[in-house]
Amino acid sequence: MHRTDLIRQMAAYNQWMNDKLLLAAARLDPAALVADREAFFGSILRTLNHLVIADTIWLQRFARHPAAHAALDPVRALPAPNFSDLDRYTELPALAVHRRWLDALIVAWAESIDDPDLDVALHYANSRGVVSDKDFFGLLAHFFNHQTHHRGQVTTLFSQAGVDVGVTDLLALLPEQGQVQG
Incomplete structure (x- = not known):
C-alpha cells in the first residue's frame, strides 16, 4: 500500500468511526452525554469536543x-481553537453538524495529498509555543492515532452507559485481497 493510500484509508476510517460515535451519542439523553464519568475529559460530550x-x-x-x-482553505478561515474549550459544543446536534463537516473536509484533503508532500518537514508551534520541524507523514500518523486513542476512550464510556457502538476495528474497512492459493 502506498503512503497516500494509507492516509486516505485512515481519513475514511476516521469519518466512519466518528459517524458511529455520533449515532451512539444520539441514543443517549442530553443529561447522560454531559454526565461526569470520571474519564480524562469528564463526559462523553467533552471527549467528543476534544476530538473536534x-x-x-x-x-x-x-x-x-x-x-x-x-x-484546507475552510479551516484556515476558522478562529484558532483552544484545547481547554471542552464545552465549545454544549448540545449534540451542533457538534454533529460540525464533526460531519470536518470529517468530509479531512476526506477531501486526504484525496489531495500527493506522495512528495509527505516528505516535507512541517514547521509548527505546539500549544505551549514550542516550535518543531517534524516529518509530515509522521505527523499525519499521529493525527489519526490521536483520534483512534480518544475514540477508544469514548467507546468505553458508551459501553458503561449501556450503548453498544458496534464494530470499531479498521479491519472492517479493509478490502479483501483474494484468497491464498495453497
Whole structure:
C-alpha cells in the first residue's frame, strides 16, 4: 500500500468511526452525554469536543504545509481553537453538524495529498509555543492515532452507559485481497 493510500484509508476510517460515535451519542439523553464519568475529559460530550478541537488545531497546522492544499482553505478561515474549550459544543446536534463537516473536509484533503508532500518537514508551534520541524507523514500518523486513542476512550464510556457502538476495528474497512492459493 502506498503512503497516500494509507492516509486516505485512515481519513475514511476516521469519518466512519466518528459517524458511529455520533449515532451512539444520539441514543443517549442530553443529561447522560454531559454526565461526569470520571474519564480524562469528564463526559462523553467533552471527549467528543476534544476530538473536534484537536482535529481543528492539527488541520490548521497542516494548512501551513508548503503544498497549501486548497481543501484546507475552510479551516484556515476558522478562529484558532483552544484545547481547554471542552464545552465549545454544549448540545449534540451542533457538534454533529460540525464533526460531519470536518470529517468530509479531512476526506477531501486526504484525496489531495500527493506522495512528495509527505516528505516535507512541517514547521509548527505546539500549544505551549514550542516550535518543531517534524516529518509530515509522521505527523499525519499521529493525527489519526490521536483520534483512534480518544475514540477508544469514548467507546468505553458508551459501553458503561449501556450503548453498544458496534464494530470499531479498521479491519472492517479493509478490502479483501483474494484468497491464498495453497
